[in-house]
Each structure stands twice: as structure tokens, then as C-alpha cells.
Amino acid sequence: MNRIDRISAILIQLQSRRVVKASDIAERFDISLRTVYRDVKTLEEAGIPIIGEAGIGYSIMEGYRLPPIMFTREEAVAFLTAEKFVEKMTDESTAAQHRSAMYKIRAILKSAEKDVLESLDSSIEVLKSQVQRRVNNNDHLQNILNAIMHKKVLCMEYMAGYTQEQTQRQVEPVGIFYLDSFWHLIAYCRMRADYRDFRCDRIVSLKESDITFTGKHPTLKAYIAQTAEEKKLETIIIKVQSEMVRFLGEQKYYHGFVSELTLKGETEMTFLTMSVEGFARWFIMFGDVAEIVSPQHLRNKISVLAEKIMQKNEATVLSV
Known part of the structure; x- marks a missing residue:
């Protein structure tokens, strides 16, 4: 991206939020903070009313707007x-x-x-996999997001997955996320006096109440990070021959797949898992075309399992 296009994009970014940090601009365009300061100064010299506060960020004076934007x-x-x-x-x-x-x-x-x-x-078409269920037709997502914006307590009837028990809950919504073919609502449940993860397809009915909650809740991102830490999720990094990655299919998601990076002839894959034992047994299925980058104790676990497999099969051959 040339400098003129970047400066125009920075101006649009400044109008997208009330306050934009210089570090956010630098990260987006992969430039130094010094370059950010220089580009912002260029905008100021062009007559853009930018307000900059040290340690806070940049904002544009209220009332200033760009002419209608044309999309590429x-x-x-x-x-x-x-x-x-x-x-x-x-x-x-x-x-x-x-x-x-x-x-x-x-x-x-x-x-x-x-x-x-x-x-x-x-x-262009988006198809659902055979294991993916139909999204609930009720307008839960919009109702939940409206309640989050207005800090309103939600009253809902919820069907628990394991007990199949239907209960009435009053919850203070924190956020929603999509995982494993389902939308989830993270909310503070007043009945349980704790945060809970509600699957939206199990919400039988949902209504926004007139009650405004004033308590301060963690952000969705912070909650998910904290939950991951409490569950002691472990980071696993492996490399797989690129032509073999497609054979891992949907199973990789059940073992905590997070991201992948294409290298020369290999694909580096990152996982967050609760069970190193379970991951090790899954890895053995395709271990001949893959290698473990980290952690070391996963390598040790697989070595032990492989040794047991060899001993068991050698014993079987001798008995025959």
C-alpha cells in the first residue's frame, strides 16, 4: 500500500471509533509508531481536526465527516x-x-x-456440514445484542443439555460467540450467582426485561481467556506435510485446533487442548507424516505409547 492510500485508510479508521490508539494503527498497517505520528501530522496539516492525547489516542473533532465513501x-x-x-x-x-x-x-x-x-x-455459497445443526429460527441473537447495548437483564427459559431440565433464568448478558456449529451466550446467571455458557439453540424463549443491571462484567475476550486459563488448556504446535492436512478433516476441531501457518511443504498447526493424553493418541494416527514442535512432554508421551504398541504386538506374534 502506498503512502497516500495508507493515509486515507488511517483517516477512515479514525472515524470508525471514538478513540483510536497509535499502536492499533501501527499494527494494522505494519508500520512503526514514528510513521504513524508522521502520517497523522500530514492529516492535521491537510486541515483534518484531529485531537491527540498522550497515553489515550487520537480522535476526530465531533461533527467532522468524510464525504460519502466509495468501496473498492x-x-x-x-x-x-x-x-x-x-x-x-x-x-x-x-x-x-x-x-x-x-x-x-x-x-x-x-x-x-x-x-x-x-x-x-x-x-459463492456457504454449505453446512452434515454434523452441523440448523440455526435456531428464533431472533435470539438480535435480542441478546440489544440487551447488551442497553445493559438489560434477559429473562429466558433454558433447556439444559445433560439433564434435559427446563429452567427459568434471569441473566446479565456479556457477549456471544460461535463455536463448533453453535452460537453461545456468555452471561452472569442470577440464579447460579456465577457466569454461565448458554447454547443459543437450547434457549426455549427469551425476553428483554425492564431491569437494568449496573454491575461491571469482564469483556467477552477476557472471560474466554480466563476460562481457558482455569481449564488449564495447553498449547500444542505440530507440523504436518501439507498434502496430508486435508485428511485430518473435522477431527482437528475436536482436539482444539486454533490456527495454521503454511510453510514450505509443511503446515504448522496450533492447538489448545485439555487432554495431552487424548491428543497423543490422535496424533499417532498420522504421526508418520507429522512432527511435534512443542511441548517436549507430548513427544515423551507418544514415545511411551509407541513403545507399548510395539511390545504388545511383539508379544502377540510370539504367542502365535
Whole structure:
């Protein structure tokens, strides 16, 4: 990205939030803080009313707005791709809101970009796997997000997964996330006096109450990080021959798959797992085309298992 495009993008980023940290700008564009300061100064010299506070960040004076923004062709296609995901992975209310937003986005596109979207519309599709259940048709996601914005207590009937017991709960919503084909609600449950993870497809009914909660809750990101630490999740990094990665299929998600990095002929995969023992037994299935980067005790565990397998099979051969 050249400097002119970067400075324009920084201006758009400054308008996207009330306060933007210099470190966030530097991370986004992979530039130094010194370059950020220089680019911001360029914007100020161009007459943009930027307010900068040491230790806090940058903000634009209230009332200043850019002229209508024109999206690039690549950005427009990204919106179309996102629309496909929203239609299949969220509830009907959220999908309807996104469709409405897409009409507005399409309205300001140039004719050439509109034609591109029309031609690509039938070339992008999101399919659910056979193990993936249909998303609950109730408008839970929008109701939950509205309650989070207004800090309102939610009243809901919830069907527990293990006991199949239906209970009425009053909860203070913290956030939602998507994991293993399901949407989850993290909330402070007043009945249990603790934070709980509610699967949205098990919410029988949900209603926003008139009660406003004032307690301060951790952010969703902080809660997930804390939960991971409490569960003592262990980081495992392995390398697999790139042509063999596809054979791991969906099983990698059941063992805590987090991310992957493509290297020369290999794919480095990172996992967060609660069971090193279980991971070791799974790894043996494809260990001939993979290697363990870390931790060392996983290597030791697999060596022990492999030795036991050899001894058991040697004993079987001798007995025959």
C-alpha cells in the first residue's frame, strides 16, 4: 500500500471509533509508531481536526465527516461473501438486518462494481456440514445484542443439555460467540450467582426485561481467556506435510485446533487442548507424516505409547 492510500485508510479508521490508539494503527498497517505520528501530522496539516492525547489516542473533532465513501471492488466482493455467511450462520433477524445494510452498500457502488456482484452472486455459497445443526429460527441473537447495548437483564427459559431440565433464568448478558456449529451466550446467571455458557439453540424463549443491571462484567475476550486459563488448556504446535492436512478433516476441531501457518511443504498447526493424553493418541494416527514442535512432554508421551504398541504386538506374534 502506498503512502497516500495508507493515509486515507488511517483517516477512515479514525472515524470508525471514538478513540483510536497509535499502536492499533501501527499494527494494522505494519508500520512503526514514528510513521504513524508522521502520517497523522500530514492529516492535521491537510486541515483534518484531529485531537491527540498522550497515553489515550487520537480522535476526530465531533461533527467532522468524510464525504460519502466509495468501496473498492475487492471490498464489495468481501461484503458479498460475508452476506453468504450471515444468511447461513445467524438467525433470521440478523440476516434481515444484514440484507438491508447490503442494499445500502450496493446503492453507492459504481455500475461496474454492481455488475461484478451480480455475476459473482451465484458463484459463492456457504454449505453446512452434515454434523452441523440448523440455526435456531428464533431472533435470539438480535435480542441478546440489544440487551447488551442497553445493559438489560434477559429473562429466558433454558433447556439444559445433560439433564434435559427446563429452567427459568434471569441473566446479565456479556457477549456471544460461535463455536463448533453453535452460537453461545456468555452471561452472569442470577440464579447460579456465577457466569454461565448458554447454547443459543437450547434457549426455549427469551425476553428483554425492564431491569437494568449496573454491575461491571469482564469483556467477552477476557472471560474466554480466563476460562481457558482455569481449564488449564495447553498449547500444542505440530507440523504436518501439507498434502496430508486435508485428511485430518473435522477431527482437528475436536482436539482444539486454533490456527495454521503454511510453510514450505509443511503446515504448522496450533492447538489448545485439555487432554495431552487424548491428543497423543490422535496424533499417532498420522504421526508418520507429522512432527511435534512443542511441548517436549507430548513427544515423551507418544514415545511411551509407541513403545507399548510395539511390545504388545511383539508379544502377540510370539504367542502365535
